[in-house]
Amino acid sequence: MIKVTAVHPGSIAAELGLQAGTELLSVNGRELEDFLDWEFLTAEEQIILHVRQPHGEEIEYDIERPLSEPIGVSLEPARIRRCANRCDFCFVDGLPDGLRDVLYIRDDDYRLSFRYGNFATLTNLKPHDVDRVIEYRLSPLYVSVHATDPVVRRYLLRNPTAPEILPQLRTFADHGIEFHTQVVMSPGVNDGPVLRQTLTDLYDFGPAILGCSVVPVGLTEYSKHHLVREPTAEECRAAIRLIEERSAVALAERHRHWAYGADELYLRAGVELPSAEIYDDFDQIENGVGSVRWLQQRIAGQAEAMAGWAGRRIGVVTGTAMGQLMPMVLEPLRRMTGAEFELIPLVNPLFGASVTTAGLLPGRAFAEALAARRDLDLALLPGETINEDGLFIDSMSFESLTAQVPIEVRLSQDFADALGTAAAA
Numbered sequence: 001m002i003k004v005t006a007v008h009p010g011s012i013a014a015e016l017g018l019q020a021g022t023e024l025l026s027v028n029g030r031e032l033e034d035f036l037d038w039e040f041l042t043a044e045e046q047i048i049l050h051v052r053q054p055h056g057e058e059i060e061y062d063i064e065r066p067l068s069e070p071i072g073v074s075l076e077p078a079r080i081r082r083c084a085n086r087c088d089f090c091f092v093d094g095l096p097d098g099l100r101d102v103l104y105i106r107d108d109d110y111r112l113s114f115r116y117g118n119f120a121t122l123t124n125l126k127p128h129d130v131d132r133v134i135e136y137r138l139s140p141l142y143v144s145v146h147a148t149d150p151v152v153r154r155y156l157l158r159n160p161t162a163p164e165i166l167p168q169l170r171t172f173a174d175h176g177i178e179f180h181t182q183v184v185m186s187p188g189v190n191d192g193p194v195l196r197q198t199l200t201d202l203y204d205f206g207p208a209i210l211g212c213s214v215v216p217v218g219l220t221e222y223s224k225h226h227l228v229r230e231p232t233a234e235e236c237r238a239a240i241r242l243i244e245e246r247s248a249v250a251l252a253e254r255h256r257h258w259a260y261g262a263d264e265l266y267l268r269a270g271v272e273l274p275s276a277e278i279y280d281d282f283d284q285i286e287n288g289v290g291s292v293r294w295l296q297q298r299i300a301g302q303a304e305a306m307a308g309w310a311g312r313r314i315g316v317v318t319g320t321a322m323g324q325l326m327p328m329v330l331e332p333l334r335r336m337t338g339a340e341f342e343l344i345p346l347v348n349p350l351f352g353a354s355v356t357t358a359g360l361l362p363g364r365a366f367a368e369a370l371a372a373r374r375d376l377d378l379a380l381l382p383g384e385t386i387n388e389d390g391l392f393i394d395s396m397s398f399e400s401l402t403a404q405v406p407i408e409v410r411l412s413q414d415f416a417d418a419l420g421t422a423a424a425a
C-alpha cells in the first residue's frame with residue numbers, strides 16, 4: 001500500500017476523486033509496495049486501480065489514458081532500506097550529535113541507486129528485491145564494490161555475511177542490468193594489490209560494468225580514527241597509477257576510459273586533474289568524479305546566457321577542496337562575463353577542517369562568512385549544500401540565511417544556472 005500525499009489539480013486522479021490520504025492498494029491485481037511498483041505497473045494505457053479512500057471505502061477504477069498523461073498523484077516517501085553493514089569509514093559515525101534524525105540513518109537502498117544514483121552495496125537484498133531489479137530492469141545501478149575479494153570486502157563492510165559481489169552482479173548482468181561501480185579506498189586494506197585485482201576483476205567481468213571510480217576514504221573529526229585513516233599523497237599517487245594502467249587497457253579495447261579517480265584523489269595526491277575526455281560521459285559526477293572538468297565544459301559557450309555581469313563583484317563560497325580547484329573555473333568565467341570573482345573557501349566548523357567538501361558546509365558557516373560583505377554584488381553557494389526542503393546540514397534554511405546577509409545570495413550547480421539572470425541594479 002502507498003499513501004497519496006497530494007493530488008495534482010486537473011489530473012486524472014483529481015477527476016477520480018482521489019485525495020491526500022487515499023491508499024493505493026493494487027494495480028491490475030498486483031499489490032503496491034512503493035514508488036517503483038507504482039511507476040512500473042501504471043506504465044500501461046489501461047489499468048485497474050484499487051484504492052481505499054480516507055473514510056475507508058474501497059473502490060476499483062478502470063482507467064484508460066494515453067501514457068503521456070500522468071495519473072497525477074504525489075506519493076509518501078518510500079521507507080528507506082537500512083544498511084546491513086558497519087563500515088569503519090561510515091559517514092554516519094563521523095557525524096556530530098544534534099543534527100536532524102534522518103541524517104543518522106544508514107541507508108543502502110537499491111531503489112535509490114536506480115532512481116538517484118546513490119551507491120548501494122547490495123548486501124541487504126532479499127530474493128524479492130532481486131526479482132524486482134530483474135523484472136523492472138533497474139539499470140544502471142550504482143554499486144559500492146570496494147573490493148572483489150570477498151574476505152577484504154566483508155572486512156571493509158564489517159559484515160561477515162555479505163554475499164560475494166561478483167556472482168551477485170552476474171545474476172543481474174545476465175538479465176541485462178548494467179552497473180557503475182566505486183571503490184572507497186581505505187589505505188592498507190583495499191589499495192595496492194587489492195585495488196589492482198578489484199579493477200581487473202570488474203573490468204574482466206565484461207561490458208555490463210560501465211566503469212569504476214576510486215574515491216579516497218573521507219573522515220571527519222568524529223570518525224573511528226583508531227580503525228581507519230585517510231590515504232597519504234603517495235598512496236593516492238599509487239592508486240592513480242593503477243587507474244591509469246587499467247584505463248589504458250580499457251581505452252584500447254573498449255574505447256572508454258572506464259577507470260576514474262575522484263577529484264579528491266588527485267587533490268590529495270598533488271597531481272594535476274586529468275582532461276575532460278577521461279571521464280567518458282561524466283557518469284559519476286555526483287560522486288565527485290570529474291566535477292571541475294564538468295564545470296569547465298558547462299560554462300564554455302554560455303557567455304551569452306551570462307551577460308550583464310561586467311564590472312560586478314561576485315563571491316564564490318565553497319569548501320576548501322573545491323577552493324583549490326575553483327581558480328581553474330573562475331578565470332574563464334571572468335574572461336567570459338567581465339565580472340570580478342572572489343573565491344571564499346570555508347573551513348567546515350561543524351565537522352572539522354578535514355571535511356573539505358562543499359556539500360557538507362553548514363548554513364551558519366555561510367552566514368558568518370557573508371555577514372559583513374556589503375562590498376559584493378552577489379554571493380554564489382554550491383547548490384548541493386541544501387536538501388529538497390531547502391535546509392543546510394545544520395537545519396538552517398536557505399531563507400533564513402538570505403535574511404541574515406546583506407547581499408543577494410544564489411545557489412548554483414554550474415554558474416550558468418545562477419548567472420543567467422542579472423543582479424538587481
Ligand code: SF4
Pocket residue numbers: 083084085086087089090091092106107108121157
Ligand atoms: S555501507 Fe557502510 S558507509 Fe554505507 S551506510 Fe552502510 S555502514 Fe555506512
